[in-house]
Amino acid sequence: MHISVMGELDSKAEADRLLECIHESGRYEIHITFLDANIVTRDIVERIMKMQEDNRCKVFVLKAYLYSYFLSLGIKCFLVKKKSLLNKTYQSNEKLNCQDFEPEQVEDFLRDIYDKYGYDFTEYRKDSIIRRIKISMLRYCMTCFEEFRERVLNDQDVFEQLFLDFSINTTNFFRDPEVFTFLKESVLLRLDSYSHIKIWSVGCSNGKEPYSLAMILKELGILHKVQIYATDINPYVIEEAKNGLYSISTIDDDIDNYKKAGGAKDFTDYFDITCNYMKIKDELKENILFFQHSVIEKGILNEFQMILCRNLMIYFDIVLQKKVLRHFYNSLDDGGFLIMGKSEGMLLNNGYEHFVDYNEKHKVFRRKNLSFINHESPYNGKG
Ligand SMILES: C[S@@+](CC[C@H](N)C(=O)[O-])C[C@H]1O[C@@H](n2cnc3c(N)ncnc32)[C@H](O)[C@@H]1O
Incomplete structure (x- = not known):
């Protein structure tokens, strides 16, 4: 039996329909081809996994993202390349160098992408964007920027790959563990006086950051009164986060980070572990709301006591950093905490107009309130 799956499978009804088809196949060998899906739900992953254990399921995918996701979880699959995405003139021993292009060309291109696809990268740092464009061009063996630009604007698949190249999703459980120790020992204890705590994890990638936070909150005994909003511009990492399935290939580093962060239990207690992957337990998922959202969008999501944007x-670029910091200022409670990444800060972007240092080393800042702006800050001590 062969099932071809068209579309993104982004509704429960579509996922259920596929599961039904699989069920109807009975004990026959089944071949499934995912034509457009970049990600699939947890039920489907687990079902395929089960069938592969019984040697009766072959999987073919056309999207590189789904291919890497399946491989990371131990699902055997074949990547089928769309003909339209191959450059026929390329010889594999040819060394490719992109032609140089001007920043103005890139600015126009980013505006066109925004107009056509609705994703706004116009104020991202140009050096990083140019690097990513070159990576994407070489993926298609293209050296001419104008040709690539046309391709992106006329082919949804090519744009999608560029979008994935722009959204760099590197993350870890307890990334920079000492920051989590500090949150546990200082910041979160201060928030304990609230009857209800709202936390926003901005750019949460595949969920490892908000799940790490949920583990600490659980160990502090306050997870039940916390709502974590976990958002990312990339819809596929959000689905991955909701699935909560992770490769076990990094488990030693994960355990190490957890211990360095002062974890009080056994890291593996938070997962159901099979030989290929680990599945986050539902008790950690209940207080996290994952959804796609770009932090550049206007409009306040809620009033938070803590924001992680790491x-x-x-x-x-600096102009966008200023806008986003202003947005965080408006989204935080008076004295609310903002946690940034190790190599980020408030110096060049005038962040100190709105925030004060709480702990410089760990990049923990506090929102100024009106009395902060007009008078000496009562919170200017380092944590
Ligand atoms: C390098 S990861 C950081 C993940 C996590 N915060 C950490 O520190 O481990 C950056 C994430 O930000 C997301 N991102 C990029 N632009 C964004 C935007 N405008 N709004 C929300 N998320 C964005 C990317 O998709 C990516 O998942």
């Missing part, structure tokens, strides 16, 4: 601002 390793994202480095991709923004």
Whole structure:
């Protein structure tokens, strides 16, 4: 039996329909081809995994993103390349160098992308964007920027790959563990006096950051009164985060980070572990709301006591950093905490107009309130 899956499978009804088809196949060998999906739900992953254990399921995918996701979880699959994405003239031993292009060409291109696809990268740092464009061009063996630009603007698949190249999703459980120790020992204890705590993890990638936070909150005994909003511009990492399935290949580093962060339990207690992957337990998912959202969008999501925006601002130019910091100022409670990444800060972007240092080393800042602006700050001590 062969099932071809068209579209993104982004509704429960579509996912259920696929599961039904699989069920109907009975004990026959089944071949599934995912034509457009970049990600699939946890039920589907687990079902395929089960069938592969019984040697009765072959999987073919056309999207590189889904291919890497499946491989990371131990699902055997074949990547089928769309003919339209191959450059026929390329010889594999040819050394490719992109032609140089001007920053103005890139600015026009980013505006066109915004007009056509609705994603706004116009105020991202140009050096990083240019690097990513070159990586994407070489992926298609293209050296001419104008040709690539046309391709992106006329082919959704090519744009999608560029979008994935722009959204760099590197993350870890307890990334920079000493920051989590500091949150646990200082910041979160201060928030304990609230009856309800709202935290926003901005640019949460595949969920490892908000899940790490949920583990600490659980160990402090306050997870039940916390709502974590976890958002990212990239819809596929959000689905990955909701799935909560992770490769076990990095488990030693994860355990190490957890211990360095002062974890009080056994890291693996938070997962159901199979031989290929680990599945986050539902008790950690209940207080996290994952959804796609770009931090550049106007409009306040809620009033938070703490915002984590780590390793994202480095991709923004100074003008955008200022706007986003202003946005965080408006989204935080008086004295609310903002946590940034190790190599980020408040110096060049006038952040100190709105925030004061709480702990410089760990990049923890506090929102100024009106009395901060007009008088001496009562919170100017380092944490
Ligand atoms: C390098 S990862 C950082 C992940 C995590 N915060 C950490 O520090 O481990 C940056 C994330 O920001 C996301 N991102 C990029 N632009 C964004 C935007 N405008 N709004 C929200 N998320 C964005 C990317 O998709 C990516 O997942």
